[in-house]
Amino acid sequence: MPYFRLLIILFINILFCLSSFAQSTTSSFLPLNTNQSRWADSVFASLTPDERIAQLIMVAGYSNRKPAYEDSLVNLVRTNKLGGVVMFQGGPMRQAKLTNRLQALSTVPLLIAMDAEWGLAMRLDSTVRYPYQMTLGAIQGNDSLIYNMGASLARQARRLGVHVNFAPSVDVNNNPNNPVINFRSFGEDKYAVTRKALAYVRGMQDNNLLTSLKHFPGHGDTGTDSHYDLPLIDKSRAELDSLELYPFKELIKAGATGVMIAHLNIPALDTTRNRPSTLSPAIVTNLLKNELGFQGLVFSDAMNMKGLTKYFPSGKADALGLEAGMDVLEFTEDVPAALAQVKQAIAEGRITQASIDARCLKVLRAKAWAGLNQYKPIVLDNLVNDLNQVSDDLLNRKLTEASLTVLKNENNLLPLQRLDTLRIASIAIESDKLTAFQQMAANYTQIEHFNITSKTPDSTLAQVRDSLKNYNLILVDVHLNNIRPATKYGLQAKTAGFVSELVSTGKAVVTVFGNAYVLDKLTFPSDTAQTNRNIEQARAIVMPYQLTNYTEELSAQLIFGAIGATGKLPVTVNQRFRTGDGLAVKPIGRLKYTIPEEVGVDSRYLAQQVDSLVNLALTRKAFPGCVVQMAKDGKVIFHKAYGKHTYDASLGAEPKPMQLDDLFDMASVTKVSTSTPALMKLVDENKFNLDGHMVDYLPWLKKSNKADLRWRDVLTHQARLKAFLVFWKNMKEPDGSWKPRTVKEERSARYPIELTDSLFEFKNYPKTIFEAIKDSPLNDKKEYVYSDLSFILYPQVVKRLTKQNFEDYLKTTFYNPLGASTLTFNPLRYYSLNRIPPTEYDSLFRKTLVWGHVHDETAAMLDGVSGHAGLFGSSNDLTKLITMYLQKGYYGGQQFISSNTVNEFTRYQFPELGNRRGIGFDKPSFKYTGNAPLSASKESYGHSGFTGTFFWVDPTYNLTYVFLCNRVYPTRNNSQLGELNTRTNVAEALYQAVKRGIR
Template identity: 75%
Template sequence: MPRYRLFLATLLSLFSLTVVAQTNTPAFLRPNPRIDRWVDSVFTTLTPDERIGQLIMVAGYSNRTPAYEDSLVTLVRTYKLGGVVMFQGGPVRQAKLTNRLQALSTVPLLIAMDAEWGLAMRLDSTVRYPYQMTLGAMQGHDSLIYNMGASLAKQARRLGVHVNFAPSVDVNNNPGNPVINFRSFGENKYAVARKALAYMNGMQNNGLLTTIKHFPGHGDTDTDSHYDLPLIAKSRAEIDSLELYPFRQLMQAGASGVMIAHLNIPALDTTRNRPSTLSPAIVTSLLKDELGFKGLIFSDAMNMKGVTKYYPAGQADELGLEAGMDVLEFTYDVPAALQQIRLGIASGRLSQESLDARCRNVLRAKAWVGLDKYKPIVLDNLVKDLNPASSELLNRQLTEKSLTVLKNDRSILPLQRLDTLRIASVSVESNTITAFQKMAANYTKVDSFTMTSQTPDSVLTAIRDSLKQYNLLLVDVHLSNIRPPRYGTQPRTAALVSELVSTGKAVVTVFGNVYSLDKLTMPNDTVTGRSIEQAQAIVMPYQLTNYTEELAAQLIFGAIGVEGRLPVTVNQRFRAGDGLSIPSLNRIKYTIPEEVGIDGAYLTQQVDSLVSVGLEKRAFPGCVVEMAKDGKVIFQKAYGTHVYDASLGGDPTPDKLDDLFDLASVTKVSTSTPALMQLVDAGKFNIDGKMSDYLPSYKKSNKADIVWRDVLTHQARLKAWIPFWQTTKNPDGTWKPKTFQNERTNRYSIVVTDSLFEFKNYPQTIFEQIRDSPLNAKKEYVYSDLSFYLYPQIVKRLTKTPFEDYLKTNIYQPLGAYTLTYNPMRYYSRDRIVPTEYDSLFRKTLIWGRVHDEGAAMLDGLSGHAGLFGTANDLMKLIELYRRGGTYAGKQYITKKTLDEFTRYQFPELGNRRGLGFEKPSFTYTGNAPRSASKNSFGHSGFTGTFVWVEPDQNLSYVFLSNRVYPTRNNNLISTLNTRTYVAEALYRATKRGLRPE
């Protein structure tokens, strides 16, 4: 080999070895002049006993009495201890306790926590991340686990915590394991190593020391080391092949710490009843010498029965250091430990030099986390800082990617053809309506039931009878206890689930530990054949949280896809790796603004502020606002009350998201316009045809040759409106014959109010008045309701189907928008319907549950211009259909070509801003639309205080529902304040502004 090539090869080899060495060596041990100087300066000030004290960490609790805190302070101060492991409490209380302890410590304390799934593992008011077993179900997406580690590191450091006793790298290959179990990433050593590495790197790269555990592997035991010394009866070869694999991988990547478990492992140490924490063969020979680990070695808690059963306090601590550990965690008796350690030094079993070296490493770790420049924890905004919106988004992402479908007969998931489903949601082991049930109700009509193992038989019998009318049961099993052996299942849980499954129409979701599937799998008996395996579909979210409940429901309805796989084997039916991939059906997803790049706090503050002004000025009693971006609902909020007070009738109950509002003229773009677009697509309606083409009685009228395109853009010379009810009155105020009377009869059968009834044939008079009405002299833009009275007749004539039936069959029910309806009191109690105006002129009553518009009221509540009621959420489904170009959940309702035609400016050259049926932004800003609205946007407003808007350019959809006409239509402050369009503008601004650093 030429000399220069040999030199180059040697150089590369040395570089490679250096890189490997740097990678193996934990970051806090790598050369650093700043750290070196600080360690030297501190170490020289410590007495031999104080150096030993640096190797001891005691437990700290922030939820106990002042007397306890005083005793902890005395203990730390007296023995100059190196650190404190924080347990239960609250963030502010812990921060205050930490500051107090740090203030009296000559050498800053190393603060540790066992926070495997976030600070919430120990503290209230903090973020809880998914369990490692849940994350084990994720296929790929390790970057999300890294982000979890990074986020947790930032929260821990904000709280003054420097060490997290995580991740667990135990391979859980024993289903009966009572202590690791859901704390493990699973039974596949490669997946465990990969995911644990991502988690560890996320923490360490953001300044948090980690401790991989529980060496040499706590996954294959059915004994809890908190209560006894577990026996690992495996060969050295088996341990080496399986349990040690993840430890090797993470140590190779520079793990800063390892925690030793309390295990009896004869294959590694033949000493009877010696826990691995006290074993030189395991700690020094295996971990340090053979595996070459250089970082800090922590004991598991020294108060656990796994060590104290055979070794008393003090003696165990000395033997732990003798075995090679660096830090004694949760030393139970500090004076006894120090005494035994001194005896160990005196006897020669321990050397002061080795303890000094360990002390230096602890000091280096302290300097690496910044304790060389210690600052107290700032209490201001602490809880807020510990709960960033980014953590909620991350929780949602982690949960979504972990969801697993174990069965999906006939591809029932995601649910399709909602119009064919009669759905009951049955919650098992919950006494109240669940988050899962509430989310399911966002998608379609779902009736909810609850039952528990304690539900009386009489109640269960009534539920069974009720369930017979449904063809789909969504069974959500709520297991609040995630620990073995029962995993939260009660004696009757499996029987209840199996009974529901035996109907042949159940989709089961189990919110609990994955091993609970075995408890819910009843043996097949020849009589009933009951088993959870007979469910039409089985969904496994792995634990019970709001995130798992909400996202599991969204999975079932096709708002999200699924790709999770079981991380462990439960039984012969449910094995590691099982799971089905199901794509999203692209229904609306419900999430938070941060998922679409919007600052949720900013958006909420903007909307709250604008709505508050409207409420304070009494522009409306209450409202509901719903916003979506990119097909995801990111904002839903109800404000105010139904009415200001009960003086005019009505109930000042708070507005709710599922309240039904009178949509007023939003009816035009929710009924007539979509029906016409479908008829255009079907070739049954021509917008360039004449009125007489579809209304035979108009052939001899002054409107015979008017073109529908002009009609739909409000430039057909039609009168703005006709006060139909006024023509029914005599000069003395009495009703004319064949108009109204105050008692209901067969002839007066149209109900206008509870005490006002219209002649059954009078609607024909209204249509004749429209037909015979004069035209305006000039062809120009004049907004007119009149043509929209006629579209129900046209739709019925062209489709042979009554107008409302057509809408529900062809649009609303397939969308799952069941609350969109005329005359809502046929289906809903009045307390769910928001009142509108007190009509002092015509109907002499509060309009509540019936249409506000007088003309629509005289048409039995059903017209193409007014009369539709619904919730903001169901209206959003229709608005989203428009934004998506006429397609929703895989079904095309309207072609994009037709929708584009209806939503474009038709006559801009004439100064007419209208589309076909739709409102569009004025050419010069007037407040009829958001200021930032593009020329491609469209929507409509309603007289009662409603508004919808679609912004295709930025994928925005917006619904605003209110009853601004209460108690009188003369109050038009909602328009003066521009509340509806200003709130929409807030969405545009938030979208443009994007996320801001936290």
């Protein structure tokens, strides 16, 4: 055989061997299609030996530094033809521009990596922050949420041009004082750590993001931070196999694409003194690659960390890392020195060129898998919005909710029930302003808020102590702004002592927004005099694991029973709080506050529709302002205030912007918020018979034409009662002056009824109203005629049957237990004028602006308390009441009204007569007229009010809707609200959003 043919055969065999070696190294690493494989092979063939070394080096990149720094980074990457950049602090737009610039100048597309364990926000502003891994460790039986987190993070990373996430941490954190892992671990149970890490890895890798398990072979059991020193792991090989190595073994079997080697000194694995695992052939090659069979990318931890550089200088350490078996060196500080040292190692035979080539090809295959074989620059348009999608918000809520852990619940105190029996104070520790927790808690009931920090004067603390004597429940929310043990988790001695005081009262529910290990700092040794002040003496303890708006808001919702708790402690804190601790708490049907997407509604679409309709009405001056609140499935998904209290500065100051908690005059919504629920309850108690007659409960009607009217007919407006009577005109003489024994301009015992601030009614005048109703004629024909008259009388019916006055009965039976404290008559007794939008300037009767007093003249003449008008309240509290209706009489763990009675009152009573009414409630017309939305089901019901109020309930769609405005300001002669049909159209927008779903 000719000599040159032997050379060709020998060359082919060498190539085949190299190819076989490379393929054996990467055969199960990443599945590539033909084009990807060809690209990797082609690029590899085009690289010089030096360039193949450079592909194994990643330098650090920052997008928050000056142009001179960026220029130097660009020059470093371009000159040395480096393989990748690991991005650190900055912002998404700045990083994207820097990445595009670097990629444009690189012959081979760069592999871009980030440390994004809990999302891009770990490094970048204006991006999504997911929960820490320890928080995720508390989640039970729902690891699909963690998978979804990985998938969402992968989408965000890829949108930003990132190909590798140095995550997750699979260290088993069995050392509470671990300064560097700690909250970054899923916990101390190796099985849970493995299971959750696997979900996270699969979520990322299934969506084309490379991952890196860290910190091999396990950084969980050390008190030293490898950023600052070389930690010693003094464990036997058997111990390491049993615990630290377990997650790595299992996840390698499951196909993890990367592993990061930690800077650890582990004598059981490598006896060389002060040798970090990063530089250990015994650990990197023998253990990880050979023994565990890992064929993916092996990354170093940052090559600038003191755990490495303390004993090995930059450059030399890089060469030793590759000599140990590393595939990619992360954060090489001195690139020229590193390249020189690696080439010297090759020349001296400590590293073979073949091994460099195999690792280079592995990196190129990873680049091809990540799509760099078809590289495209990052599109800057809409980048920040794309990185912050509403689906990420929803996922964050779900992850947080699933992690909430209740560690103590004395006598099942949580969720709080019977709010009418509780006088609640909220104390925010280490916050000098109202917290998100406090704001959310205030949605549920009336709460007095206090804020304490380590700088609070002792005199103020003394005042707070004295004030707390007036409360039988204290919500203590401990806000810790540091998660690390070196800072004692942000706990201050002064405030920690105050927390101990609070728990010693026996009235405290404590929520700790911080690292779970801080519980030990709030638990005093049992042999001290302060044993009775341990946090475990709290009546209930809630652990959300960290301080975010999500944890604050959802913890409050948990305490009040809108959501439940299923979380379990992922670490052992001390003998009292151990791994697996966590009490199940079930929700009790109170309103949950969330985003529309949680119930399958597109928030952007819903907001656009509602905003458009309301803003049109504001432009047309249909009303000065309004509040809209919507809920589906017992979840508030829309709550927004629009406009102002008035159109201009006519009241002596700039118009006050409408607020969510403003109190509105409900007008005729009063009928189904006072009289109707009272009668429902009395029907339940067999005290009121719908088929009885008016005289049965109002004996003074005995000789009137109303005595034998049946209540069912009366309540459905077909009993022949007149629509209304103008009672106030009877108070005036023909010349407009007041008749005797009607009103005076000063309050007195004889004139106690306040019509305005300067007009007071004779104490016995309400009797003339009742007499007028008694003597009023009936309509000739029995047909539907909407009437106020019977509703004016229901307070008397209720008082006769319950022995309580009307307002007291409503508050004790419904409003206070519901936590609906703003539902009240005569609101100026409890609330300031600036929380109440004014209604009409009354030019005929009271000759003044009606502001804080009931608009309806008859209700005003009845001392502001009537069954047809007079109720004031906020949208949120009205929503609680109607949610109770929606839930068939159930709310907050209490059955207020039986489901049968709710069904009876809310069904059509006489559809055969063309009467659309339920008992008290309005319902959809049989032909499209009236207030009901076009899409409303036949099971739906609601009511409207003259002042511009409206609510609607639809059991078929499981939704509630409240619209409150002051459309009669400054005059009732404004028909724009009706002409625009705003209230109904906004309700219809909700229906359409529900039907449309998320697209």
